[in-house]
Amino acid sequence: MTAIIEARGLVKNYGDTPALRGVDLNVQPGRIVGLIGPNGAGKTTVIKAILGLTSFDGELRVLGKDPHNERNELMNEVCFIADVAVLPRWMKVSQALDFVAGVHPRFDRKKAEEFLAKTDIRNDRRVRQLSKGMVTQLHLALILAIDARLLVLDEPTLGLDLLFRRSFYDNLLNDYFDKERTILVTTHQVEEIENILTDVIFIQHGKIVLDSPMEALGERFAQLVPAAGNVERARALKPIDERDVFGRAAMLFDGRNRAELEALGDIRTPSVADLFVAMMQPGGAPATSQKEAA
Amino acid sequence: MNTMLLLVKREFWEHRSLWIAPLVWSGIIIVLSAWLFFVIIPRHAPAEVLQGANVEEIQGLSDADREEVRHAIKTAKSHDVKNTSISFSFLGISQLISSFVCIVLFFYLIDCLFTERRDRSILFWKSLPLSDTQVVLSKLTVALIVVPIGVVVLATATQLVLFALFWMQFHGTVIGNVLADWNFVSWLRALVVELALLLCGVMWYAPIAAYFLLLSVWARKLVFLWAIVPLAALPALEGVFFQSTNVLEFIARRFVGFIQAMHLDERAFDVGRHEAAGPRIGEILDSMDISGVLLSAEAWLGLVAAAAMVFATIRIRRYRDDS
Numbered sequence: 001m002t003a004i005i006e007a008r009g010l011v012k013n014y015g016d017t018p019a020l021r022g023v024d025l026n027v028q029p030g031r032i033v034g035l036i037g038p039n040g041a042g043k044t045t046v047i048k049a050i051l052g053l054t055s056f057d058g059e060l061r062v063l064g065k066d067p068h069n070e071r072n073e074l075m076n077e078v079c080f081i082a083d084v085a086v087l088p089r090w091m092k093v094s095q096a097l098d099f100v101a102g103v104h105p106r107f108d109r110k111k112a113e114e115f116l117a118k119t120d121i122r123n124d125r126r127v128r129q130l131s132k133g134m135v136t137q138l139h140l141a142l143i144l145a146i147d148a149r150l151l152v153l154d155e156p157t158l159g160l161d162l163l164f165r166r167s168f169y170d171n172l173l174n175d176y177f178d179k180e181r182t183i184l185v186t187t188h189q190v191e192e193i194e195n196i197l198t199d200v201i202f203i204q205h206g207k208i209v210l211d212s213p214m215e216a217l218g219e220r221f222a223q224l225v226p227a228a229g230n231v232e233r234a235r236a237l238k239p240i241d242e243r244d245v246f247g248r249a250a251m252l253f254d255g256r257n258r259a260e261l262e263a264l265g266d267i268r269t270p271s272v273a274d275l276f277v278a279m280m281q282p283g284g285a286p287a288t289s290q291k292e293a294a
Numbered sequence: 295m296n297t298m299l300l301l302v303k304r305e306f307w308e309h310r311s312l313w314i315a316p317l318v319w320s321g322i323i324i325v326l327s328a329w330l331f332f333v334i335i336p337r338h339a340p341a342e343v344l345q346g347a348n349v350e351e352i353q354g355l356s357d358a359d360r361e362e363v364r365h366a367i368k369t370a371k372s373h374d375v376k377n378t379s380i381s382f383s384f385l386g387i388s389q390l391i392s393s394f395v396c397i398v399l400f401f402y403l404i405d406c407l408f409t410e411r412r413d414r415s416i417l418f419w420k421s422l423p424l425s426d427t428q429v430v431l432s433k434l435t436v437a438l439i440v441v442p443i444g445v446v447v448l449a450t451a452t453q454l455v456l457f458a459l460f461w462m463q464f465h466g467t468v469i470g471n472v473l474a475d476w477n478f479v480s481w482l483r484a485l486v487v488e489l490a491l492l493l494c495g496v497m498w499y500a501p502i503a504a505y506f507l508l509l510s511v512w513a514r515k516l517v518f519l520w521a522i523v524p525l526a527a528l529p530a531l532e533g534v535f536f537q538s539t540n541v542l543e544f545i546a547r548r549f550v551g552f553i554q555a556m557h558l559d560e561r562a563f564d565v566g567r568h569e570a571a572g573p574r575i576g577e578i579l580d581s582m583d584i585s586g587v588l589l590s591a592e593a594w595l596g597l598v599a600a601a602a603m604v605f606a607t608i609r610i611r612r613y614r615d616d617s
Contacts, residue, residue, distance in 0.1 A: 053420065054615040071612075075423040082417035089413060090308050102300035103422050139418075 002064060004029050004150055004182045005050060009058040012045050012206075019045040020056065021206040027199070029149070030179040034193055035186045036272070037203035038280055043186040046203065047154050050184070051080055063149060076105065079143050080152035087139055089128040093121055100142050112145035115175065133164035140168060144176045151176070153185040157192075165189065169196055194272040202279055209279055218269040222258060224251045226265035234264050241278030252278045297424070301432035302440055309402050312441065319394045320452045323387065327456050331463045344467050363468060380477050381484035381575035383456065388449040388488045392495075395445055399437050400521070403506035406433045407611060408517045416611075426612040430507065430604060437503050442492045449488070483575045487582060490556070494587035498552035501596040504603035511610045552593070555586040 003026050010023035020042045027033050037043050048054040050062050052071030060067060065074045087096070093116070101109045116123075119137050127135055136157065143151065157165040173196055177183060187193055194200070200217070202210035212220065226234040231249055235242070237260070239251035252270055253261060261267050270278075306312055336344060407430070410416040419429065457476060464470035506521055513520045529542035587593050 048615060051420075055613070072423065072425045075421070080417075080421045082414070082421065086414045086417040088308065088410075088415035088418060092307075095304075095307050099300060099304060100422065103297050103424055105423070 002029075003027060003061075004031075005060075005062050005184070007046075007049075007058065007060045010046070010049060010060055011057040012042075012049065012054065018206050020049075022058070023203070023206070023208055025201070025208070025211070027182060027184065029182050031198045032177065032183045032185070032196055033199040033201060034190070034197040034272070035184060035201050035203060036190055036276060037186075041203045042206040043203055044154060045206075047080075047152055047184070047186065051078065051152060077149045078152065079146050079148040079150070080154065081136075081139055081143060081156045082154050087127045087135055089126070091127050092123070093125050093127075093138060094123045096127070096138065096142060097123075100146075104146055106147040107142075108145045108147065110145075112141045115141040115144060115171075133160050136160060136164060136168060140171060144171065149181060151181065151183045153183065153187075155187055156185065157187065157189065165192055169193060172196075190273045190276050191271070197272070200272055202276065204280055210275070217272070217275070220255055221270050221275060222253050222256060222261050222267045223270040223274060224253060224261045224265055224267045225249070226251065230264040234261075237261070241274075241281065297428060298432060298435070301424070301428060302436055305402075305406070305433060305436045309406065311398055312402055312436070313444070315398045316391060316395055316444065316448055320391060320448055323390060323452060324455050324459070328459050331459055335463075335469075339469070344464070344469065378480070378575055380457075380480045381487075384449065384453050384481060384484040385488060387453050387456070388445065388491075391449050391452070392442075392445045392492070395441060396499075399441060399503070400506065403433070403437055403503055404510050404517045404521045407507060407510040407607070408513060426608045430511075430608045430611060433507060434503065434604060438496050438500060442496055446485070446488060446492065450485075480575060483579055487575065487578055490582060490584045491553075494552045494556055494584055494593075497587060497593050498548070498555075498596065500600040501603065502548060504600040504607070508603045508607045508610075511607045547592075548596070552587050555590055555592070557581060557583045557586055 005025055005027040007023055007025040010020050010025075012018075012020040023042070023046060025046075035043050035046060045054065049056045049060060050067055052062075052067035052069075052074060055068055062074060063077055067074055091099075097109060097112060100107050100112075116138070119134065119141075121130060121134050121138055121141075127138070130138065140156075157168050160168070169192065172183070185193060185197075194214075197214055199213050200210065201208060224234055224239070225245070225248055234249070234251055237253060237256055240254045241252040243250050252274060258267065410419065461470070509517055509520050525545060529539065529545065532538055532541045
């Protein structure tokens with residue numbers, strides 16, 4: 001199958017500051033990919049490159065096109081929500097519907113109206129009169145009604161309360177996602193999206209440090225809470241991270257044989273958040289003696 | 295094409311001053327004129343002038359005054375003043391509205407590509423299948439085509455209202471007899487003059503509009519100062535350091551030069567030739583020379599400069615990534 005996004009050796013510098021230092025990506029159709037990294041790691045730069053909003057060195061094809069030079073054609077099949085703040089504040093809800101219906105050949109107005117009917121958003125309201133959560137709902141209503149192959153979400157739920165965040169992702173899964181579509185999402189709130197992701201990519205200092213399907217994480221990583229006498233033996237197996245959880249050591253292992261670990265204590269599959277914390281430590285993995293309160 | 299229409303419509307949604315401000319301005323013109331017709335003139339003009347249509351019927355007029363009024367009516371007829379008053383009131387109203395609209399357009403042009411970056415809504419527009427060329431051209435279309443056509447429509451509507459008010463107040467009086475009378479041909483001639491002025495004006499102002507668009511897409515902040523300060527500072531600097539006024543003359547020429555190039559100022563407004571009656575619309579039409587603008591190297595160089603600046607505007611909007 002052709003990749004939706006294919007990048008090789010993506011490099012971008014802002015003056016002397018490197019933003020991306022050789023990023024490789026391969027995103028297949030029908031996946032929900034989380035691009036996760038701390039502030040300044042290069043998430044937004046990757047997304048801008050994919051959307052043709054910035055220049056870069058290296059190879060990048062999105063839906064088989066060069067996003068920088070073929071941006072106009074590409075935007076027929078790619079949608080993005082950059083940030084909750086970007087819907088123009090002067091616009092009326094009805095104008096937003098009219099406008100997108102007029103310029104986007106793949107927009108299904110009826111679908112957007114049906115979605116809006118389930119919210120408190122009235123057609124004659126201006127964006128500036130809506131709450132932050134409602135603006136996001138409106139934006140989502142517009143985007144969900146576009147039959148696009150790739151949807152890119154950059155911190156889409158920033159600044160929203162938990163209820164809106166939850167319903168945002170529920171709507172995304174139920175009303176939008178199917179096997180033909182691909183979603184690339186960046187967020188800080190790893191815990192909230194990890195159960196909807198099919199793939200996870202960690203980026204740090206402009207480099208990809210982890211790129212894995214979710215189901216492979218359990219095979220590769222394990223968290224071990226060693227029995228009291230086994231701590232030193234467990235440490236000898238070189239965990240990539242160790243933390244104190246209620247007075248007991250919790251160690252994270254990368255690529256260790258499960259049976260070998262099971263012999264030393266209780267093991268479980270780490271959450272994406274656990275992995276994130278472990279791999280984003282200063283100095284990067286492996287970090288054997290870092291101790292952090294859970 | 296539909297996309298372009300929608301983009302143009304969008305500009306009027308966002309920049310409501312584009313249509314509200316000219317409407318308010320036209321309302322002010324109407325209110326002030328009504329005040330003139332119904333309050334000021336009745337208070338200050340001799341009551342007799344407001345009574346009968348016939349000079350002979352006016353009571354208590356001295357022989358000398360009666361003779362003067364008779365002469366005025368006669369001159370009015372012989373010099374076609376009635377027709378001219380229709381033409382010139384139209385031209386006057388059009389000029390009042392179009393100069394005001396120039397100010398509105400100035401603010402529109404420096405703002406339209408600046409605000410979308412400041413409030414980051416540019417990322418929403420860029421998430422839709424719209425090219426930067428379409429977006430920038432839609433803004434230029436608003437400033438150079440849609441709004442000028444709107445000016446003609448609004449000037450016509452305003453004049454009709456003024457004419458109706460004038461007619462209500464002065465119909466059947468000496469003033470009414472001397473001045474206003476609706477005349478379609480005169481109005482049409484004035485319209486031709488106005489359209490010629492607009493056509494030449496739009497062509498002449500295209501580089502100025504493109505310059506403001508370029509500032510709008512380029513400035514990171516203080517776009518108003520970027521637009522105004524060079525226009526004042528460069529001539530001042532030239533004056534201080536070189537004791538010359540070339541820049542000032544260039545700027546002045548870019549703002550009002552097209553009227554000189556149309557030869558409107560030299561022949562048609564030679565008021566002395568017509569005694570009290572002033573220039574006639576027919577003479578303005580005859581003397582007017584739009585080829586002086588449309589075929590001038592100056593105007594075409596301006597268009598080339600405008601095209602270059604529009605091209606730069608599109609490139610900057612396309613490739614800058616600081617949003």
